[in-house]
Amino acid sequence: MDEGLKSELQKQGVFTTSLEGLYNWGRQNSVWPLQFGLACCAIEMIATTMARYDLARFGAEVFRPSPRQADLMIVAGTVTKKMAPQVVRLYNQMAEPKYVIAMGACAISGGPFKQGYNVLKGIDRYIPVDVHIPGCPPRPEALLHAFMTLQQKIASQELTGPNRPRHLNADAPSEFPVPAFGEHDLVPAKNSELWQAPAVARS
Amino acid sequence: METLEEIKSRITHALPGARVEIIPNESPSGQRSLLVDREHAVRVATLLRDAPELALDYCSNVTGVDWPEATMKTKVKKTTVVDGVSKEVEEIIETLRSGCLEAVYHLYSMSKKHGPVILRLRTENRTDHNHLPSLTPVWRGCEFQEREIYDLYGIVFDGHPDLRRILMWDGFKDFPMRKDYVEPDDYDYEPTPHDDVLEKAKRHRAAEVKA
Numbered sequence: 001m002d003e004g005l006k007s008e009l010q011k012q013g014v015f016t017t018s019l020e021g022l023y024n025w026g027r028q029n030s031v032w033p034l035q036f037g038l039a040c041c042a043i044e045m046i047a048t049t050m051a052r053y054d055l056a057r058f059g060a061e062v063f064r065p066s067p068r069q070a071d072l073m074i075v076a077g078t079v080t081k082k083m084a085p086q087v088v089r090l091y092n093q094m095a096e097p098k099y100v101i102a103m104g105a106c107a108i109s110g111g112p113f114k115q116g117y118n119v120l121k122g123i124d125r126y127i128p129v130d131v132h133i134p135g136c137p138p139r140p141e142a143l144l145h146a147f148m149t150l151q152q153k154i155a156s157q158e159l160t161g162p163n164r165p166r167h168l169n170a171d172a173p174s175e176f177p178v179p180a181f182g183e184h185d186l187v188p189a190k191n192s193e194l195w196q197a198p199a200v201a202r203s
Numbered sequence: 204m205e206t207l208e209e210i211k212s213r214i215t216h217a218l219p220g221a222r223v224e225i226i227p228n229e230s231p232s233g234q235r236s237l238l239v240d241r242e243h244a245v246r247v248a249t250l251l252r253d254a255p256e257l258a259l260d261y262c263s264n265v266t267g268v269d270w271p272e273a274t275m276k277t278k279v280k281k282t283t284v285v286d287g288v289s290k291e292v293e294e295i296i297e298t299l300r301s302g303c304l305e306a307v308y309h310l311y312s313m314s315k316k317h318g319p320v321i322l323r324l325r326t327e328n329r330t331d332h333n334h335l336p337s338l339t340p341v342w343r344g345c346e347f348q349e350r351e352i353y354d355l356y357g358i359v360f361d362g363h364p365d366l367r368r369i370l371m372w373d374g375f376k377d378f379p380m381r382k383d384y385v386e387p388d389d390y391d392y393e394p395t396p397h398d399d400v401l402e403k404a405k406r407h408r409a410a411e412v413k414a
Binding site for chain 1: 370371372373374375376377379384386387389391392393394399400
């Protein structure tokens with residue numbers, strides 16, 4: 001629809017929208033996070049939900065204690081190799097549409113523990129991450145910004161065509177293999193279909 | 204509190220046959236410790252806990268140390284006579300230190316408000332004779348910390364009520380805090396490598412190019 005006509009109609013008190021716009025508007029304003037935290041980032045996440053920062057303004061105040069009722073997984077904190085299979089399993093148990101925010105240095109890359117023996121080098125090796133937030137820990141404003149970024153991402157999704165979101169595409173996977181505990185490391189060490197090492201400029 | 208020498212003589216008095224050694228500490232803290240043999244460790248620990256003058260009723264910390272085999276170099280000054288003139292010459296003596304695993308216990312007294320007394324137990328070697336007596340029956344608080352040492356250093360504590368891995372999963376085979384731990388090669392993405400990490404990233408890249 002022509003933007004000028006739309007705005008002209010709005011002045012007359014007539015609101016027009018597309019089904020896609022309405023659908024996405026509803027989805028983006030009722031993203032319910034899964035209630036779990038892994039480390040110190042979880043404290044910032046809790047602060048974000050409290051009155052001072054008030055995540056409820058974005059329709060996301062209802063932290064669900066069950067993955068079946070949650071839309072958003074905030075991976076808040078260090079993902080140890082012992083915890084990684086449980087995180088992937090929780091993600092698999094969430095119903096589509098589902099989103100992931102990797103919060104903090106540890107969740108996106110392993111952070112200060114990257115070269116340790118027990119910390120996963122980023123949760124994006126096993127599950128698809130929509131928004132990464134750096135920081136150690138990120139401030140509540142950063143989480144709000146990540147949340148708004150996710151809302152913009154949802155709002156811009158086309159419901160038909162090749163770029164349609166995963167939950168409307170029967171061929172796209174919604175579950176990802178849960179890594180097993182090996183003798184020396186998790187098996188496999190990463191989901192190669194999901195994550196490839198980004199090219200690093202080397203001299 | 205009694206000095207370490209007094210504690211040592213108290214132990215050897217009460218338990219003839221117990222081998223107790225005072226380990227010096229040359230660091231600024233000067234905190235010396237008692238090395239106790241494996242056979243008498245539980246009885247020595249019970250004695251330290253129950254002696255009314257000591258009453259070391261609280262084990263605040265248990266930790267592990269890995270001592271790999273190493274050649275120790277010590278400098279010794281010697282006077283030699285060369286052509287009728289005595290000269291002072293420095294000589295380096297190399298001694299082979301056999302490797303072992305060590306558990307260190309920090310003991311305090313809550314009732315007497317003194318401490319710490321530091322106990323050390325050493326295994327025979329780092330490979331097959333890696334057993335130590337558990338002091339959990341003496342101080343209940345040692346339980347999780349001995350499990351952690353078992354998990355990360357591979358010391359088997361005989362007499363421990365529930366010796367399982369605590370931080371890593373059950374099927375894990377390595378002991379990550381040992382000096383010779385070989386970590387899995389997952390250096391596939393190191394955007395800002397330096398020092399050790401740079402070397403490991405280079406090795407990973409070389410292996411990748413070969414494959």
